[in-house]
Amino acid sequence: MAFRGGRYNHAPVKWRKLRTFLLTVLILLLIPATRFYQIDEPLLRWLRGKHQVDPLALHVSGEFVENNLGTEQNADGSVTVRMIAQQYLFIPHCILVPAGVPVHLRITSADAVHSLAFMSTDYNVKVSPGSISEAELQFPKAGEYKTACREFCGAGHYAMRSEVRVVPRDQFPALRDGERGNCAAQ
């Protein structure tokens, strides 16, 4: 100790000790504090992977809160569609997208395993609770596309249907910032 502090150091040993002590206390306090105030939630979520969500808390926070569901207009002209599949409904029940632009679909389940199948095609997106299924779609022509769940999910399974309404690009409503489109917006 005498060697380290005495001859070569102008700062007395006790200040250095104090600094080390304060730094240790700060770090030790920071760790439980981040956990207590759940400040580390986003970090943990990010570490868990961006494809994972809590199926029981979709409505409380995160990507699948109510006001974020539906069609989002991206800057590059493409759209992002976010949906929830649950026993025995797709939410939103009717999706509005413009024709001929890339559609990034992001869908998750609130309960069981479902699938989003486009009727009269064999195209099928499997949806599982806890993870986000992604699909890249594009609808060349305007029209109404019926969708259904093709993964048996319980008593109301056969009524689990919804619709994608494709409109010509110029008829797609201009969405304000933060606004999401669905058929009601048309």
Add this chain to the structure above:
Amino acid sequence: MPRSRPNYAFSRARWSAAQLVVLTLLALAVTALFVRAADNPSDHVPSFVEWTPETIAQASSGDPFRGMLLARHCEHCHGTEGFSDKGSTPNLAAMDRLALWKELEDFRAHKRVAFPMNPIAEDLSHKDMVDLAAYYAKLPIFYDPEDKRVFPRPLPGLAQKNMAWRLVTFGDGERGIPPCQACHGPIAYRPGAPSLMTQNSDYLLAQLEAFAHRTRANDINEPMRTIADLLTDEERLALAAYYGSGLGMQPGSSWPSK
């Protein structure tokens, strides 16, 4: 030989002081960033209830005896036996306890806005709600000719009855309406979906319209807002009349109609 004193020890100490400041600032900045990312105040949250196993266990752990004492304050409107004498006030007898508890929590948090329940629920503690739910869930649904309950209403006409029966049992696959009984029983129950079998028709109709107009928006992930919106006016009327006359009870159990 006298050695010249190098100053590095001192500069090292200065550096660590600066480090301390930078570290603290960094921690604060990152903290602020995460706090902002964690809750977005513009999000519409329908209800703070999450049906985790712990929530379900806690909401089911009430003490019905304590609930009975507390229910004195509710009798005036919801009836001494959980059957109301006003069609617009819901019957609570034998209501699913998770559903009852969730509604009280939502009233308390103003996630469901309905006079007079918001101020009433604000005065209840979390334990009170759990106990009240346990009590009302235990009440029997026997018919008592002595009291003035409005349930059951007279049976609806055949056309109305058939329209409702189809929706209750099969839903409508074409329009994507799932059958009511897949969530409200008796086929299957979803947590928080009350059994509608002994509910007043006026109240049911008012709730279906409120969901359709989104003046009631506390259903988690929007099942009821979506379904009520897809139903036509006649269908909502028929469904309210169907359940409100006791037709929703399982086949086999007979219910005396007035």
